[in-house]
Structure formats: C-alpha cells, structure tokens
Amino acid sequence: MSETERWQAAEQLALALAEGGLQRMPARALAVFLFTGDETVTMGEIADRLGVSAGSVSGAVKALLSVGLIERLPAPGSRREHYRLRDDAWSTLFSAQNTVVGVMLKAADTGIAATASGDPAHERLTRMRDFYRFLLGELPGLLRRWEEQHPPR
Amino acid sequence: MSETERWQAAEQLALALAEGGLQRMPARALAVFLFTGDETVTMGEIADRLGVSAGSVSGAVKALLSVGLIERLPAPGSRREHYRLRDDAWSTLFSAQNTVVGVMLKAADTGIAATASGDPAHERLTRMRDFYRFLLGELPGLLRRWEEQHPPR
DNA sequence: CTAAGCCTTCAGAAATTTCTGAAATTTCGC
DNA sequence: GCGAAATTTCAGAAATTTCTGAAGGCTTAG
Numbered sequence: 001m002s003e004t005e006r007w008q009a010a011e012q013l014a015l016a017l018a019e020g021g022l023q024r025m026p027a028r029a030l031a032v033f034l035f036t037g038d039e040t041v042t043m044g045e046i047a048d049r050l051g052v053s054a055g056s057v058s059g060a061v062k063a064l065l066s067v068g069l070i071e072r073l074p075a076p077g078s079r080r081e082h083y084r085l086r087d088d089a090w091s092t093l094f095s096a097q098n099t100v101v102g103v104m105l106k107a108a109d110t111g112i113a114a115t116a117s118g119d120p121a122h123e124r125l126t127r128m129r130d131f132y133r134f135l136l137g138e139l140p141g142l143l144r145r146w147e148e149q150h151p152p153r
Numbered sequence: 154m155s156e157t158e159r160w161q162a163a164e165q166l167a168l169a170l171a172e173g174g175l176q177r178m179p180a181r182a183l184a185v186f187l188f189t190g191d192e193t194v195t196m197g198e199i200a201d202r203l204g205v206s207a208g209s210v211s212g213a214v215k216a217l218l219s220v221g222l223i224e225r226l227p228a229p230g231s232r233r234e235h236y237r238l239r240d241d242a243w244s245t246l247f248s249a250q251n252t253v254v255g256v257m258l259k260a261a262d263t264g265i266a267a268t269a270s271g272d273p274a275h276e277r278l279t280r281m282r283d284f285y286r287f288l289l290g291e292l293p294g295l296l297r298r299w300e301e302q303h304p305p306r
Numbered sequence: 307c308t309a310a311g312c313c314t315t316c317a318g319a320a321a322t323t324t325c326t327g328a329a330a331t332t333t334c335g336c
Numbered sequence: 337g338c339g340a341a342a343t344t345t346c347a348g349a350a351a352t353t354t355c356t357g358a359a360g361g362c363t364t365a366g
Contacts, residue, residue: 054314
C-alpha cells in the first residue's frame with residue numbers, strides 16, 4: 001500500500017467523478033480532499049499534489065464550495081485558508097446531479113402545452129412527464145432513508 | 154400552439170438532455186423523436202428538421218440506439234430505415250446515468266484497500282462506499298415500482 | 307503602517323470535443 | 337444483377353471547454 005498506489009487510486013476516482021458530471025479540475029481536487037491523510041487541506045497543498053496552477057485550484061475550490069461538497073474552516077490563526085470534505089458530500093452530489101430531473105419535468109410540461117391531445121407527441125411527452133414526476137416524488141424519501149441509516153457523526 | 158412553439162419547446166428539451174449528460178447532437182435528435190407528430194422518423198427527416206449533416210445524424214442515431222433509447226423498426230417496405238422512441242426510454246436513460254454509481258463504488262473500494270485504517274482518508278472512503286452501496290441497493294426497487302405503476306402499453 | 311504571502315481574476319493559449327463534407331459502402335427496388 | 341438512394345465513415349475544420357500565467361487585491365504578522 002504505497003503512496004504511489006494511493007494517489008493512483010485518487011486519480012482513478014477523479015476520472016469517475018468527471019464521468020458523473022463534475023468538471024475535470026474540481027473532480028481532481030475533490031479526489032485530493034478524499035485521499036489526503038490530513039484532516040484539512042489548503043489550496044497550496046492541492047496545487048502541489050496535482051501539479052497545477054494556483055488559479056486552477058482557486059476555480060476548482062470555488063466550484064466545490066458552491067455545490068456544497070467542501071467547507072471552509074474557521075481559520076485557526078493561519079494565513080492560509082483550510083478546507084475539508086463535508087460529511088454530507090455524497091448525498092449533496094447525488095442531489096445536484098438530480099437537479100436535471102426538475103428541468104426535464106418542466107420541459108415536458110412545456111411540450112405538452114404545445115401539442116394537441118391525439119398528437120403522438122402529446123402521448124410521448126405525457127409518459128415522459130409521468131416518469132420524472134414519479135422520480136421527483138421518490139428521491140426525497142430515498143435520501144431520508146440514507147440519513148436515517150447513517151446519521152452524520 | 155404553433156409549429157414554431159412546438160420546435161422551440163423541442164430545442165429547449167434538447168438543452169435539458171444535454172445538461173443531463175447526453176451529447177449535443179444525440180440530445181437534439183432525441184428531442185425530434187419526442188416532438189414529431191409522426192409515429193416513426195427517418196434519418197433524413199431528422200437532418201431536415203435540425204438542419205445538420207447526414208453524418209451528424211448517423212452518429213447521433215447510432216448513439217441513441219446503443220443506449221437503448223430508440224429502436225429500428227422492421228422496414229415497412231420503404232428504402233429508408235424508420236426509428237422511434239422506445240417505451241422504456243426514460244427508465245433506460247435514468248439507469249444509464251446511474252452507471253456511474255457502480256464506478257464510484259469500485260473506486261471507493263480501491264481507495265479503501267490503498268489506505269490503512271486509522272488514516273482519515275480510510276474513514277472518508279468508507280463513508281463514501283456506504284453511500285454508493287446504499288444507492289445501488291435502492292435503485293432497482295425504484296425502477297420496479299415505476300414499472301408496476303406504469304406498465305408498457 | 308508596512309511588507310510578505312495568499313488568493314482571485316481574466317485574457318489568451320492549449321487541448322479537447324463536436325460537426326461537417328465528401329468519398330466509400332451498403333441496401334433495396336426494379 | 338444494376339443503379340439509385342440512403343447510410344456510414346473519417347479526416348480535417350470549427351467551436352467549445354479548460355488551463356495557465358501574470359497582475360492586482362486582500363489579509364495578517366510584525
């Protein structure tokens with residue numbers, strides 16, 4: 001279990017995160033937050049680890065903050081800002097990815113309004129709407145069950 | 154409810170689909186499959202509707218076929234191939250988007266194997282694995298409930 | 307108050323993705 | 337079989353996304 005192996009696994013995870021919709025640099029940064037042996041991380045450490053510019057890290061951290069995957073810690077008297085992965089990061093990420101569900105539902109409604117009943121398109125769009133309506137109804141319960149089974153520490 | 158409105162709604166939906174991970178051209182093509190007033194569509198009709206090259210349509214249709222969102226119909230004596238949206242397109246699309254869940258789970262396991270217990274990273278990765286394990290367990294039941302409520306015609 | 311270090315911003319470079327156009331291939335009616 | 341029409345393929349063009357590097361602003365220690 002070498003350090004090399006550890007960071008290979010980290011980069012591999014970054015690729016999976018990128019598949020899942022995150023942009024490349026935020027994904028790689030998130031992997032650092034996961035795999036670091038420290039409790040918190042600074043921007044400088046991320047830049048060193050990934051071998052990328054400070055500007056890239058700034059943008060990536062900003063993106064991760066905005067979706068609630070990481071949090072800035074009350075500064076412990078240091079000049080550098082410290083960040084860490086949030087406990088609820090995974091359910092947050094899952095929810096963010098399902099924001100699309102709401103958009104799809106709305107798009108379906110618009111389409112239904114723009115077609116006459118009897119038009120094949122009207123039926124297709126109705127079926128689509130029903131599916132996303134169903135999903136939107138199920139997802140909150142899903143996340144609630146998760147939190148019940150695994151309460152934050 | 155003009156034709157213009159209808160196809161504006163279609164392009165709007167294509168954007169939502171692109172947000173959801175589909176590539177631009179397959180997304181636009183899928184919107185045509187949804188919004189067309191006919192039961193089936195040919196590649197030529199898609200190309201005309203979208204004003205794009207036959208090559209682009211060929212690639213897009215191939216992509217939609219490979220993920221199971223549309224199907225080729227037994228040729229009704231025409232020279233052109235006819236395609237249509239599949240009944241189970243939406244649950245298929247949802248499943249495809251959740252393929253990532255399995256990849257994430259595997260990545261987490263790799264990371265756990267590459268870190269020692271006691272290492273903060275080990276704990277984070279374990280929590281991550283638990284979440285995706287939970288999701289992977291819940292998704293099949295979710296789709297089963299959908300199919301029970303809305304059996305294919 | 308000053309200086310040093312950290313972070314942000316943004317214009318431009320680089321890399322990647324996406325689309326087209328035309329040639330090659332396949333298919334189907336005749 | 338033959339020929340016309342449709343489809344596939346793929347190299348290169350175009351567009352988009354992503355990263356860097358440097359300048360400027362902000363914060364904190366002294």
